[in-house]
Amino acid sequence: MDEKYDVVVVGGGAAGLSGALALTRARRSVLVVDDGAPRNAPAGHVHNYLGREGATPAELLASGRAEVAGYGGQFVDGRVTRAERMDDGFLVVLEAGGSVVARRLLITTGLVDELPDIPGVAELFGSDVLHCPYCHGWEVRDQPLGILGGPFGAHQALMWRQWSADVTLFQHTGPALTDDEREQLAARDIAVVTGVVEGLELDGGRLSGVRLAGADVVPRRALVVSPRFTARAGVLTSLGLATVPQEMNGHVVGSYVAADPTGATAVAGVWVAGNVADLRAQVIPAAAAGLNAAAALNADLIAEDVRLAVEARRLMAAHMFDEETWEERYRAQPAVWSGRPNAQLVAEASALTPGSALDVGCGEGGDALWLAARGWQVTAVDFATAALDRGAERAAALGADVAARIRWVHADVTGWAPDVRFDLVSAQFMHLPGEPRRALFTRLAAAVAPGGTLLVVGHHHSDLETSAHRVHVPDMFFTAEEVADSLDGGQWDVLVTEARPRTAGEHEGAGITVRDAVLRARRRD
Ligand SMILES: Cc1cc2nc3c(=O)[nH]c(=O)nc-3n(C[C@H](O)[C@H](O)[C@H](O)COP(=O)(O)OP(=O)(O)OC[C@H]3O[C@@H](n4cnc5c(N)ncnc54)[C@H](O)[C@@H]3O)c2cc1C
Structure with a gap:
């Protein structure tokens, strides 16, 4: 149990x-x-x-x-x-x-079938004392049947007559019969016996007769009662x-x-x-x-x-941009992310010459570590200290050179702007509702040095039409084109705007195809 x-x-x-x-x-x-x-x-x-x-x-x-x-x-x-x-x-x-x-x-x-209080009735109920013609009528067909009178005595006698021609109605304590009832019973050859039934006669454990007050016994094989x-x-x-x-x-x-x-x-x-x-x-x-x-x-x-599912989803959506929620999420498990760099970062930044890089929403530092290992000087920003600490530990484990090339910054990027410019500004899956997101991307674009690269990657709108595990907050999804449109055409060369297919990872609905919005743009010198 x-x-x-x-x-x-x-x-x-x-x-x-x-x-x-x-x-x-x-x-x-x-x-x-x-x-x-x-x-x-x-x-x-x-x-x-x-x-x-x-x-x-x-x-x-x-x-x-x-x-x-x-x-x-x-x-x-x-x-x-x-x-x-x-x-x-x-x-x-x-x-x-x-x-x-x-x-x-x-x-x-x-x-519970509450039976008439007549000795023998309870013991024989279901075998020779019956209540339902459809349950037992066939089994006692053509046998001598008795009907114990009550409010429905005449009705029952006429009913059971369908199964046997030998039916006796014991009036017992039932109401007096009407003239119509008497005529119907007579027409169907049903005998009527007056007097109170006092007990049942048994032979070998089976009903043999119905005993009336005064000791008269009427031989019967089955007695019908109304519980x-x-x-x-x-x-x-x-x-x-x-x-x-x-x-x-x-x-x-x-x-x-x-x-x-x-x-x-x-x-x-x-x-x-x-x-x-x-x-x-x-x-x-x-x-x-x-x-x-x-x-x-x-x-x-x-x-x-x-x-309940809608409530849970709404609650999650309401808190998914909170510092506290993320802090708890990182603390609750030894690793939230795979530790590998994001696929689109690898695809878009591998050919770039290392310089200074800003990684916003760096999480446990998978991207920052990859960049640093390739020679980039990285500023990695996140509002979850648990994630930053984990990133710093991993950097230390990779060696002093890598660790020295990463500066871990605890900040909420919705209210933070760097005071220097970078050769690469990367925002990987930095999802925020529409307005704060657009403001952030504008600030990030402003942080790209002349000749530098802005790389913005996120879940594409179309993922909402798949079984991918995405929080249903449509406003936090975007396309590369939307980001490109926000850039000043006079200052930027937009090199990549794609809804790039990718096989989803374990945590996002393994095996299915999702799409990443990928924008890569270069600020003109
Ligand atoms: C003698 C007789 C012959 C019948 N023959 C036929 C027939 O041939 N064909 C036919 O279609 N119908 C027949 N019926 C009618 C049939 O018994 C009912 O239609 C049927 O039993 C109804 O099913 P049920 O699940 O509602 O109740 P039940 O079958 O009575 O099941 C109720 C169950 O609940 C359990 N229970 C009750 N209270 C509690 C509790 N507090 N905690 C735990 N368990 C509890 C009982 O032990 C019982 O097992 C007959 C009835 C009788 C009396």
Whole structure:
């Protein structure tokens, strides 16, 4: 058992397992907690289940469990006593001790059949004491059947007559029959017996007759009763949901927990399916409701995942130009960058004669070290001291000559201007929002000595249309042409303006093709 799941399903019957199957297949982490008392457990077989007609309830659940487990679903055998809302989900408390956290709950705890308090009824329920003609009618066809009277006694007797010609209605404590009902029962050869039923007669553990007050016994092979269908709603009531009485023809026949057509309850994040929400649902409708709820629940999780991702992205975008953010980023890992010089610097500067160079946004100094090793006197500027320290260490490791050729300057380039000019000014992936970026590039251009080179490289706009890992701040992307346009044509020869393809590195979406905006310009002598 993990500590946190996307979904905890409480109740591993048809509804719960079907929901869990859809959710595990939707790649959700799912825990099913089940206390092993499915409603139809007393029945020998499950009927009206297309494709698995006549399977035992246990077989059906075992294969469902295996299917869910096959997609990574986990199981706990036990009872959930209650659940609590938390800030970002639910705490689910287990009777055996311990708890788990879930982002969403699917509650499929079924119902309890509250049986008439007649000795023998509970023991034979599901075998010879029956409630549902579609579940058992075929199995007792042509047998002597009894109907235990209640508000729907005549209705049930007429219904079960479809399966057997030998039906007796025991009026028991039910209401007096109307003239119409008497006529209908007589027309269908249904006997009516008055008197209160006191018990059942058994022979070899099977029903043999129905005993009336006064000891008369009417031989019967099966007795039909009308349980009261009470939702197993303890977990739901612990979350503040109330049960609703289910009425039929003015009589309360049970209780259920109300939900919308997808199974969503009045508590956000809590779905219900199966008998707990729909007392009439047989196994297939219960399973269908579980699937339906799972799809709605998954859609809700997807919407939340998207919202969280957008928030995270916005937060990152809001802080990506902060000194503190970068400082933390460098401190958090031994190396943020590869240590190699940027590809476009190597491509554009290899042929230049070493002189003085300014490297803005130098990071851990990959470019500065490369330039210094080639004989350049480098001023390397960054606002992250952790990065500068790392660069200085690496320079020292390369040798005293290289180290002596680099001056590490701690400054925020958005408010900094050099007091000397350089033979090469290089800005590699120095991304800022539009206005501060344009102001910086203007200052950088002014820092190029006559005959010197301005080299500006950045992520091209078109990367936003690829799967490259780029922060979605369109304003911070630029083209080489935009930079070229900002230069005074009378003072500059623009030598390169390209959207140059490059195979992306590991951290930016390995393997795909991205484009670098590359501007190289030479200030006239
Ligand atoms: C005798 C009988 C025979 C039936 N025969 C048929 C038939 O032939 N065909 C048919 O289609 N339908 C039949 N039904 C109806 C069938 O049982 C239901 O349609 C079906 O069980 C509903 O599925 P469910 O998942 O909603 O609930 P259930 O199958 O009852 O599953 C609910 C599960 O939740 C668990 N649970 C409850 N509370 C907790 C808790 N707090 N913590 C952990 N676990 C909990 C229970 O142990 C149970 O395993 C029959 C019903 C009865 C009573």
